Amino acid sequence: MIKIRPDFLPLNRPSIGESDIRAVTECMKSGWITTGPRCLEFEERFKALTGATQAMSVSSATAGMHLALLALGIGPGDEVITPSMTFASTVNMIALLGARPVFVDVDYDTLNIKAEDIEAKITPKTKLIIPVHFGGAPADMDRIMKIASDHRLTVIEDAAHAIGTSKQGVHAGGFGNMAIFSFHPIKNITTGEGGMITHNDPLLEKKMRVLRFHGIERDAWKRYGKGGVPEYDIDEPGYKYNLTDMQAALGIAQLDRLAAFNERRASLASRYRQGLAGVGGIDLPGVPAYPHEHANHLFAVKVRAMDRGRFMEKLAEYNIGYGYHYPACHLLRYVKRRYGTAALPETERASERILSLPLYPDMQDGDVDYVCRAIREILAAAGEKGQ
Numbered sequence: 001m002i003k004i005r006p007d008f009l010p011l012n013r014p015s016i017g018e019s020d021i022r023a024v025t026e027c028m029k030s031g032w033i034t035t036g037p038r039c040l041e042f043e044e045r046f047k048a049l050t051g052a053t054q055a056m057s058v059s060s061a062t063a064g065m066h067l068a069l070l071a072l073g074i075g076p077g078d079e080v081i082t083p084s085m086t087f088a089s090t091v092n093m094i095a096l097l098g099a100r101p102v103f104v105d106v107d108y109d110t111l112n113i114k115a116e117d118i119e120a121k122i123t124p125k126t127k128l129i130i131p132v133h134f135g136g137a138p139a140d141m142d143r144i145m146k147i148a149s150d151h152r153l154t155v156i157e158d159a160a161h162a163i164g165t166s167k168q169g170v171h172a173g174g175f176g177n178m179a180i181f182s183f184h185p186i187k188n189i190t191t192g193e194g195g196m197i198t199h200n201d202p203l204l205e206k207k208m209r210v211l212r213f214h215g216i217e218r219d220a221w222k223r224y225g226k227g228g229v230p231e232y233d234i235d236e237p238g239y240k241y242n243l244t245d246m247q248a249a250l251g252i253a254q255l256d257r258l259a260a261f262n263e264r265r266a267s268l269a270s271r272y273r274q275g276l277a278g279v280g281g282i283d284l285p286g287v288p289a290y291p292h293e294h295a296n297h298l299f300a301v302k303v304r305a306m307d308r309g310r311f312m313e314k315l316a317e318y319n320i321g322y323g324y325h326y327p328a329c330h331l332l333r334y335v336k337r338r339y340g341t342a343a344l345p346e347t348e349r350a351s352e353r354i355l356s357l358p359l360y361p362d363m364q365d366g367d368v369d370y371v372c373r374a375i376r377e378i379l380a381a382a383g384e385k386g387q
């Protein structure tokens with residue numbers, strides 16, 4: 001038996017260093033703390049990262065998805081193709097706009113959408129495909145973009161997990177028509193809460209910028225700056241989805257550390273793979289067969305040998321945190337009630353077994369070793385002998 005650690009090892013802990021604190025403090029002392037020059041700088045940094053010509057910061061990826069769907073005119077009668085193995089926010093936004101989510105199965109190993117299953121789900125009502133780069137592994141974008149182009153469909157990459165994900169030199173956000181990034185504290189970089197939309201369409205950008213802030217055309221910092229015009233008129237009502245400069249200051253400082261963060265994540269993920277090699281009763285996360293850069297956002301194992309709930313209780317006894325990414329969306333109560341059932345065998349199998357292990361840059365190698373030893377003990381006690 002290993003000695004149970006006295007302190008709790010969380011699923012995630014944001015990595016906030018002195019440079020982050022300095023950047024936010026400077027912003028707070030600058031006299032301008034809401035949307036302004038730092039948001040613009042953060043947006044420029046995302047254009048450089050993704051190669052997109054347009055980038056707009058928002059209060060969350062969910063807000064970004066809402067604005068993107070609105071700007072694309074998604075509404076009643078439209079169908080949107082998405083994996084069910086995604087965060088509920090995507091399906092919520094589709095449903096709130098009166099459109100219908102149409103679910104495609106994922107590959108059990110990688111949890112990425114099965115590109116080969118998409119075409120069968122396309123109908124004359126289909127407008128959009130929203131693949132997720134699950135856990136930081138790029139979806140099969142070559143195949144997805146070919147299908148989208150054959151059927152004249154728009155693609156929004158859900159790149160919430162994919163800050164640092166790339167394939168053949170193209171960063172996530174550089175494949176689809178649009179992409180949404182998240183800066184929630186669990187993500188590869190954080191702004192507390194926040195998101196970014198990247199794309200290449202100046203007209204969509206104009207629409208989304210107006211919708212982002214009440215329907216008002218000019219940003220507040222331009223209206224209130226020297227010689228600014230404080231009057232405004234509104235053509236269409238909008239939302240309040242802007243990011244603040246305090247958040248953007250943190251985001252910029254975090255982006256400066258992205259390469260180091262992701263290198264550390266990769267090293268921890270590889271340590272998990274070594275530490276759990278040959279352990280029977282769990283499946284390690286699969287990676288796509290094509291060459292890619294993995295952002296290692298999640299390390300999600302699937303527990304085969306015992307009930308996942310029981311396994312979580314055991315991890316808690318060892319003082320280890322965990323996450324559940326994700327309960328399948330098509331099985332959520334309102335989704336079943338409103339849209340009926342869907343046959344998604346690999347999604348359901350994964351959703352019953354999946355569990356995310358602690359993974360964040362400030363974790364120590366010894367933390368990973370402890371989790372691996374604990375898992376070996378838990379599974380051995382459950383009668384699992386190893387492969």
Ligand SMILES: Cc1ncc(COP(=O)(O)O)c(C=O)c1O
Nearest residue numbers: 060061062087089160182183184
């Ligand atoms: C795959 C995926 N999409 C979208 C979101 C929504 O991001 P946010 O919390 O920034 O709204 C998340 C967040 O957890 C996510 O994991």
